[in-house]
Amino acid sequence: MGSRHRGFLLTAAFFSALILLVGGSSGALALKRMESEHEKYFVESGEEVEVKITLVNVDDDREIRILDLFTTDFIVNGGKSYSNPPPDRWVVELKKVVVNGEDLGRVTTFTIPESSKVEIYITVKYLGEKGGETLSFTVVAVTEGMGEFNTDVMVESGEEKLSYIYVTMGVSLLGLVAAALIFRSIISIEVESEKVNEIASAIKEGAMAFLKGEYKVIVVYAIVVAAILTALGFLSDFFSRVSGAVFLFGAFLSALAGNIGMRTATSSSSRTVWTVKDDMREGLKIAFSSGAVMGLSVVSLGLMGLAIVYYVLRSPDVLFSFGFGASSIALFARVGGGIYTKSADVGADLVGKVEKGIPEDDPRNPAVIADNVGDNVGDVAGMGADLFESYVDSIIASIAIGIMGVVIAGSDPSFGGKLGLAATLPMLLATLGIMSSLVGIFLVGKGSGEDPHAELNRGMFGASVIFAIAAFIIIYKLMGAAYIGLYWGVLAGLLSGIVIGLTTEYYTSDKYRPTRKLAESSKTGAATNIIEGLALGMLSPAIPVITVSVTILIAYHFAGLYGIALAAVGMLSTLGVTLATDSYGPVADNAAGLAEMAGLGKRTRERAEALDAVGNTTAAIGKGFAIGSAALTALALFTTYTAAAHLSIASFSLSRPDVIVGLFIGGLLPFLFSSMTMQAVGKTAMAMVEEVRRQFKTIRGLMSGKAKPDYARCVEISTHAALKEMIVPSLTAILSPVVVGFLLGPEALGGLLAGAIVSGFVLGDTVGDPFKDTSGPSLNILIKLMSIVALVFAPFF
Secondary structure, eight states: OOHHHHHHHHHHHHHHHHHHHHTTOOOOOOOOEEEESOSEEEEOTTOEEEEEEEEEOOOSOEEEEEOOSOOSOEEETTTEEESSOOTTTEEEEEEEEEETTEEOOSOSEEEEOTTOOEEEEEEEEEOOSSSOOEEEEEEEEEETTTEEEEEEEEEEEOHHHHHHHHHHHHHHHHHHHHHHHHHHHHHTSOOOOHHHHHHHHHHHHHHHHHHHHHHHHHHHHHHHHHHHHHHHHHHOTTSOTTHHHHHHHHHHHHHHHHHHHHHHHHHHHHHHHHHHTTOHHHHHHHHHHHHHHHHHHHHHHHHHHHHHHHHHHOOSTTHHHHHHHHHHHHHHHHHHHHHHHHHHHHHHIIIIIIISOOOTTOTTOTTHHHHHHHHHIIIIIIHHHHHHHHHHHHHHHHHHHHHHTOOOTTSOTTTTTTHHHHHHHHHHHHHHHHHHHHHHHHHTTOSOSSOHHHHHHHHHHHHHHHHHHHHHHHHHHHHOGGGTHHHHHHHHHHHHHHHHHHHHHHHHOTTSHHHHHHHHHGGGOHHHHHHHHHHHHHHTTHHHHHHHHHHHHHHHHHHHHHHHHHHHHHHTTTHHHHHHHHHHHHHHHHHHHHHHHTTOOHHHHHHHHHHHHHHHHHHHHHHHHHHHHHHHHHHHHHHHHHHHTTOOTTTTOTTSHHHHHHHHHHHHHHHHHHHHHHHHHHHHHHHHHHHHHHHHHHSTTTTTTSSOOOHHHHHHHHHHHHHHHTHHHHHHHHHHHHHHHHHHOHHHHHHHHHHHHHHHHHHSOOSSHHIIIIIHHHHHHHHHHHHHHHHHHGGGO
16 A cells, blocks of 8 residues: 555544544534624724624524623723723714624614624724824623623724834835845856856756646645635634635745745855855855845745734734745645655665765766755745744734733733733834844854854844844833833743754754764664664753743743743744854755766865855754744744633643543644655655666666766656645644544644644654654644644634
């Protein structure tokens, strides 16, 4: 039985088991809750906004009586409370009640028939002269025989908020302009070697061919999901009618960022090797500049997209759909790219290096072009989409928690009347991060260039220091000294990212003991090497897990659940320069390969390999940073889910069997997912090995260098196999939270998310390239995507 069929059977068995767990249990729900269409509304001076509140889940006739609408305090500027809204600044009125489409007018007592939908409309008008004020009130209804139901509504005057959105959009645009100028400076370099240009062109064509094939799959998936979300928007009050469009917008921006990064990387490797033959520092600058285009594109497009959605729609709810779109692209890019890169790499090495004894990147190896293409599709487009997802999802989670008022323990739920700023603060911090990253990018390459790693560290650490100072100033200025605890949450996240990066460097660089000890174990054979590698892989997550745990405790202590979300924003704040450092790796790797394939000489090859050696470490650091940020982002999304699904401590108890079942399934999924992706790599690598063997056997003069291999055939094999094999793991990640949520309920889904986050974070990389570059990185997407899917569909569970 083929692995593809086994994958389908495993998936079918998994979901069948879920159905059996719940048996035939079902039943109608009574009136469960009333909720506002949006938890936060925005209104400008002199403008009126309509607040819509819906009563849901009715199974028999009920009399509804709306109490005095304004039974709780109005919080205006600095937390000052009013028993009624100040008439010179706010006017709040009950407009109408609609039952099953029938307008009952301004009634406060009415009866709703069985299975009905009730909509309560309230108008709020702001009469003040400036923005920045927040109005908070509770709508309370009493139902016959069922007690009291209520929902909180907050309305903020938006002029001050919008001024910050303009700044965010402006800085995002600045980041894109900087990326364009850097790209222009790269392609202005002329490569005067026909051989280098020919090979680089083949790599670029292969990379673009993979993207084109991947986009065909993604477009179909995106259209289907967008259509479902749009239909749900028209059929249900739980979804906005623009959710489908916002989903497509998020997917498009994520794909665009990856496409820009891929085009830049494949255009830069030839220029890197051409400049490095004369000047080591110039080669470093070109490779890093290529990564800077990717880093700036990711953060600028992500932040600008969020700002546009937030500004145009004036609703935070649809941001989840934006994140869902970004997560979907990340999944396909990471899984498909990972399968491609490792199948090509393994196939090239097994036949070329092991069987034929020829050097890595030898032009006689038919799989060498596919191998170099894989570096780009996996570690450029895949990593970019991965961190694009983490970046936007961390901001979305922070905005959502800020708007929900789930904030500092022991403090008022309005941030002293600055709830709007609390919702906008994550985007302001991200704005500071882009500015800090621009400075960090400028700092790289200012030294002698003799120590490439030191040059890259100068940029990352410089950006982090600048951000840390700027974040303190803006939080202190906007939120005040009473809420400076928010800064400690941000700082904890920033520092944890640095610690995880340094830890990854310690475990992967040949300068330190773990890697040296692992190399020594190879002297006694493959068996001892595998044993030592497994042991090292299982040990390496310890410090990152402890670091993230300490970060969570610090952030929660100083700023509650909102602080945990801000910690994720802090960790990803300088992503512009961090991703630039990571994307430098595959460009340097391709440059080293070009030096060998084009025969540019020993000195050029040695310089390119020196850049590549640093790139291997920076790529590993990037993967460590990615899983660390994924864990913190997934936790922020999980926190948002528990609030959106109204899960209390009692309902989300480990004494409940459905929660335990969810934990078990969640803990299983990373292993099941990793099994599928590793089988996909093995199957595709086998096809690659057979093709390379066939060419060496049938193409006369290939080993002597007198004949040219069929590179295109190997590229085609990796492309088609990767696109086919990525479908089952991807659908498993997307459908799992939906199936568990519908069949077992929101509590079990919460357990699934918690189990997957812990298992996926700890599992991470163990040993070997298929885990390091395929399964391990794909787990980042798994734990984030399941969380965002749970958030999008939470109202249905």
